[in-house]
Amino acid sequence: xxxxxxVRGSRIPPVVALHANGLTTRPANEMQGTRRFFQQxxxxxxxxxxxxxxxxxxxxTVRVGKLLIDGRxxxxxxxxxxxxxxxxxxxxxxxTSEAVDDVEVIAYRRSTFATIVRENPAxxxxxxxxxxxxxxxxxxxxxxxxxxxxxxRMASFLLDLARRTSRSDRVELSMQRTDIADYLGLTIETxxxxxxxxxxxxxxxxxxxxxxxxxxxxxGLQTLRS
Amino acid sequence: xxxxxxVRGSRIPPVVALHANGLTTRPANEMQGTRRFFQQxxxxxxxxxxxxxxxxxxxxTVRVGKLLIDGRxxxxxxxxxxxxxxxxxxxxxxxTSEAVDDVEVIAYRRSTFATIVRENPAxxxxxxxxxxxxxxxxxxxxxxxxxxxxxxRMASFLLDLARRTSRSDRVELSMQRTDIADYLGLTIETxxxxxxxxxxxxxxxxxxxxxxxxxxxxxGLQTLRS
DNA sequence: CGAGTTTTTGAAGGACATCAACGTCTGTGG
DNA sequence: CCACAGACGTTGATGTCCTTCAAAAACTCG
Numbered sequence: 276x277x278x279x280x281x282v283r284g285s286r287i288p289p290v291v292a293l294h295a296n297g298l299t300t301r302p303a304n305e306m307q308g309t310r311r312f313f314q315q316x317x318x319x320x321x322x323x324x325x326x327x328x329x330x331x332x333x334x335x336t337v338r339v340g341k342l343l344i345d346g347r348x349x350x351x352x353x354x355x356x357x358x359x360x361x362x363x364x365x366x367x368x369x370x371t372s373e374a375v376d377d378v379e380v381i382a383y384r385r386s387t388f389a390t391i392v393r394e395n396p397a398x399x400x401x402x403x404x405x406x407x408x409x410x411x412x413x414x415x416x417x418x419x420x421x422x423x424x425x426x427x428r429m430a431s432f433l434l435d436l437a438r439r440t441s442r443s444d445r446v447e448l449s450m451q452r453t454d455i456a457d458y459l460g461l462t463i464e465t466x467x468x469x470x471x472x473x474x475x476x477x478x479x480x481x482x483x484x485x486x487x488x489x490x491x492x493x494x495g496l497q498t499l500r501s
Numbered sequence: 502x503x504x505x506x507x508v509r510g511s512r513i514p515p516v517v518a519l520h521a522n523g524l525t526t527r528p529a530n531e532m533q534g535t536r537r538f539f540q541q542x543x544x545x546x547x548x549x550x551x552x553x554x555x556x557x558x559x560x561x562t563v564r565v566g567k568l569l570i571d572g573r574x575x576x577x578x579x580x581x582x583x584x585x586x587x588x589x590x591x592x593x594x595x596x597t598s599e600a601v602d603d604v605e606v607i608a609y610r611r612s613t614f615a616t617i618v619r620e621n622p623a624x625x626x627x628x629x630x631x632x633x634x635x636x637x638x639x640x641x642x643x644x645x646x647x648x649x650x651x652x653x654r655m656a657s658f659l660l661d662l663a664r665r666t667s668r669s670d671r672v673e674l675s676m677q678r679t680d681i682a683d684y685l686g687l688t689i690e691t692x693x694x695x696x697x698x699x700x701x702x703x704x705x706x707x708x709x710x711x712x713x714x715x716x717x718x719x720x721g722l723q724t725l726r727s
Numbered sequence: 728c729g730a731g732t733t734t735t736t737g738a739a740g741g742a743c744a745t746c747a748a749c750g751t752c753t754g755t756g757g
Numbered sequence: 758c759c760a761c762a763g764a765c766g767t768t769g770a771t772g773t774c775c776t777t778c779a780a781a782a783a784c785t786c787g
Contacts, residue, residue, distance in 0.1 A: 341644045343727050349644040364633035370640050388629040392618045399625075403614040406632045407590035413639035414596050418567045418575040420646035421686030425775065452734065460647030462776060467735050484784055485734070501569050651743065678766065688744060693767050710752055711766070 306391070306398045308381035313374035320361060322371045328382040329361040335378030336449040340457065341370050350458040352412060353450065355440055359405035376449045420460045423501055428459040429469045430499035433479065437490055444490040452485075532617070532624045534607035539600035546587060548597045554608040555587040561604030562675040566683065567596050576684040578638060579676065581666050585631035602675045646686045649727060654685040655695045656725035659705065663716055670716040678711075 308331070313319055319330065322341060330337075332354050339360055340350035351370065354360045361372060392399035419428050432455065437446050448455070452463040459466065470488075473479045478496055480489040490496060534557070539545055545556065548567060556563075558580050565586055566576035577596065580586045587598060618625035645654050658681065663672050674681070678689040685692065696714075699705045704722055706715040716722060 339640075341640060343644070343648060345727070347648045347727075349647040351640045351643045362633060364630045364637070369637050387626065389622050389626045392622060392625060396615050396618060399618060400613070400615045403629060403632070404590045406629070406636060407588060410632060410636050410639060411590070411595050413636060413643065414565075414567060414577045417577045417639065417642055417646055418569070420643055421575040421683075422569060422573045457647075463734075464736085464777085465775060468775095471735070501571070501573075689766075690745085690768085691743060694743095697767070 306383060306395050308383045311380050311382050313378045313380070315374055315376050317374045317378075319372040319374060319378075319380070320368050322368055324368045326361075326363045326366050326368050327385050329359065329363070329385065330372075330380040330382050331359050332356050333379040333381060336375035337372055337378055337380070338375050338450065338454060338458075339370050339372040348457045349460065350454060352409065352416070353454075353458065358409075359402060360409070362402065362406060375454060425459075425461055425465055425469055426472075426499055427501045428461065429466070429473065430478075430496045431501075432459060433488065433490060434493070434496055434500055437493075444493060446488045446490065448486050448488065532609060532621050534609045537606050537608050539604045539606070541600055541602050543600045543604075545598040545600060545604075545606070546594050548594055550594045552587075552589040552592050552594050553611050555585065555589070555611065556598075556606040556608050557585050558582050559605040559607060562601035563598055563604055563606070564601050564676065564680060564684075565596050565598040574683045575686065576680060578635065578642070579680075579684065584635075585628060586635070588628065588632060601680060651685075651687055651691055651695055652698075652725055653727045654687065655692070655699065656704075656722045657727075658685060659714065659716060660719070660722055660726055663719075670719060672714045672716065674712050674714065 309328075310333070311330075313335075319337065320326075320328075334356055337354040337358075337360060338350050339352050339354065340348060342348050352360070353375065354372075361368065363369060388399065388402075391402065415431075419431055423431065433446060436448075437444065440446065450458075452466050456463045456466045461469075470479070470481060470485060473496075474481050476495075478490075478492045478499070480491050481487075482489070535554075536559070539561075545563065546552075546554075560582055563580040563584075563586060564576050565578050565580065566574060568574050578586070579601065580598075587594065589595060614625065614628075617628065641657075645657055649657065659672060662674075663670065666672065676684075678692050682689045682692045687695075696705070696707060696711065699722075700707050702721075704716075704718045704725070706717050707713075708715070
């Protein structure tokens with residue numbers, strides 16, 4: 276909706292190394308990109324918009340998803356630091372991406388994959404790997420949406436979140452209930468009920484407006500996850 | 502389950518062209534692969550199996566998906582001629598793939614993406630594009646599973662199937678009801694009821710054991726699809 | 728402190744699942 | 758060619774998990 280308050284991107288000076296053969300090159304696994312900042316709720320790009328760049332998260336949480344005409348929404352994935360999103364094969368974006376909280380990304384100018392690989396094979400390899408990882412996660416998420424019960428979805432979500440964003444058993448929810456519900460294919464009411472139920476059963480502990488969750492019984496959650 | 506009756510792969514002789522510069526090379530967009538055949542129901546590879554090859558469908562239909570311990574199954578995607586599947590970033594397959602009917606594929610030996618790109622950039626580009634297409638479809642499928650009603654799922658399925666496999670309004674279902682149900686996140690009973698309901702409403706016509714469907718009112722289905 | 732937003736909790740309803748039985752198709756052997 | 762068995766598909770009756778509708782509670786931020 277609002278793409279307005281996105282801070283104008285500032286160019287990152289490309290790090291250049293001088294090779295023995297006299298050719299200039301960039302360090303492996305990196306490529307010139309533009310650092311950009313988005314505030315909570317900002318749209319990074321919208322479904323249908325021309326595809327001009329793809330992104331890597333530096334800090335914060337990004338949600339990507341789709342909207343049906345009547346307002347129903349599905350969040351396909353959350354992306355955390357290190358994750359790549361927004362790569363397309365057509366020339367329009369096929370989904371929307373927004374900042375869940377304050378977000379910093381590196382934007383890479385759209386270019387054919389061949390070009391990327393020619394200029395920086397290691398970066399190309401990294402991108403391909405990112406795509407396969409994203410596809411892996413999508414597969415897991417389809418099982419969750421198609422075949423898991425509400426509790427199983429919530430247990431899966433909490434454990435995944437802990438694995439991806441936390442080194443401890445404490446999870447900071449950067450997203451609110453609406454996002455969780457739209458990610459899990461549930462309603463906010465159900466999400467809320469599930470969390471209080473899990474807390475009542477001693478599997479988790481809720482603190483500070485339910486934005487921090489301690490996974491008190493990971494093994495128990497693992498059982499519920501299916 | 503049974504990987505037994507897979508016909509032993511027969512090597513395809515690599516087509517070699519002599520370039521002006523005297524180097525031998527393969528034609529663009531192709532790479533050496535092994536032709537393999539699978540019968541209806543055969544497993545092509547299983548979740549957890551070592552990853553040794555990825556595949557392109559030549560003929561027939563392939564289903565890829567996952568199984569939960571208690572037998573619940575989710576089919577993530579159907580793959581038709583031209584589609585690539587089974588590419589992984591880890592060294593084990595993350596999902597299972599099986600032949601829906603009699604299937605012919607080209608198996609490509611696992612290799613790093615860098616190698617593929619070095620040896621045949623055009624093929625690498627094609628692979629990247631396939632991955633992005635698969636991810637696109639996964640996104641659509643997540644919306645379907647997470648937010649669409651049963652009728653909407655069925656309408657979406659029929660229209661997609663027609664677009665991908667048929668040039669007319671007649672769709673041949675290569676898969677049986679169980680597969681459709683596990684793809685749409687429903688039960689076979691619901692799938693059956695939906696089809697008869699759509700037929701009663703004049704949107705489709707069922708023939709020959711319900712394996713051939715005529716999309717009598719595509720516009721109507723489009724409305725239902727959401 | 729107070730207005731608006733987000734989250735929680737409760738009561739009632741509905742869409743799809745489950746359980747059960749019947750119908751239909753396919754292929755095999757008499 | 759027909760009979761039969763087993764697999765696959767359809768139809769019906771009932772149940773349940775999650776949604777929907779409603780309102781209160783808790784939190785945020787000026």
